[in-house]
Amino acid sequence: xxxxxxxxxxQIIGETYQKVRSELFSIFRQACIAExxxxxxxxxxxxxxxxxxxIIEDQLKALAVTIAYQKRTDYxxxxxxxxxxxxxxxxxxxxxxxxxxAEANDILNMEMRVIRCMxxxxxxxxxxxxxxxxTADEIVMETGLSKRAVESRIYRTRNMVRKNxxxxxxx
Numbered sequence: 739x740x741x742x743x744x745x746x747x748x749q750i751i752g753e754t755y756q757k758v759r760s761e762l763f764s765i766f767r768q769a770c771i772a773e774x775x776x777x778x779x780x781x782x783x784x785x786x787x788x789x790x791x792x793i794i795e796d797q798l799k800a801l802a803v804t805i806a807y808q809k810r811t812d813y814x815x816x817x818x819x820x821x822x823x824x825x826x827x828x829x830x831x832x833x834x835x836x837x838x839x840a841e842a843n844d845i846l847n848m849e850m851r852v853i854r855c856m857x858x859x860x861x862x863x864x865x866x867x868x869x870x871x872x873t874a875d876e877i878v879m880e881t882g883l884s885k886r887a888v889e890s891r892i893y894r895t896r897n898m899v900r901k902n903x904x905x906x907x908x909x
Contacts, residue, residue, distance in 0.1 A: 747793045754798045755784050762806045765795050779809050782875065820871055845903055852902045856895060862889060864895040 759780055766776035783805045787798070853861050863881065866872045872880075877888045 750793060750795050751784060751787055754802060758802055764804060765803070765806045766810055766813075769814055771810070771813065775813070778876070779806070779813060782809055782879075785879075808887070816873055821878050848903050848906055849899050852899045856898070859883075860891055860895050863891045864899070867892050868896075872884065 739828075758809075762780045762783055763776050766779050767773070771779070783802055786805055787793075787802060853864060856864065859881070863877055863883075866877050866880070874885055874888045874892065876891075878885050881888065883891075
């Protein structure tokens, strides 16, 4: 793409950001999302727009709002899934163990031992996903890796932890 067109697009996107930032922020706040996360989601909207090849100035605000609603839905689905997984895991552990607290600590200790054996980047990505509950997109933004690389590392490290824990406690 021509650099003049690219600069013009960035200028248009910057101006639109200034105009609609608070409106997009309120879209996320309506869903009771923490302010810091709202800021991150607003920036995600414009990062996605920056990746577009063609910008139509008259439709940019509508596009930003649409992306914001989609990101809000994705965020809420993710939070619901995390809470459901935590609840399901808790109840399964509660039902299958007599001394759940001690055994849960043992499992956590085993998980931490496996994490310490991982490469620095794998360990970092696993911790961000598992303990900080960050999405692959959020991890991509912090690490600079491609989304495919992050998703691959998340999948591989989760399997590694799962396999080692199963081997030790004979699931």
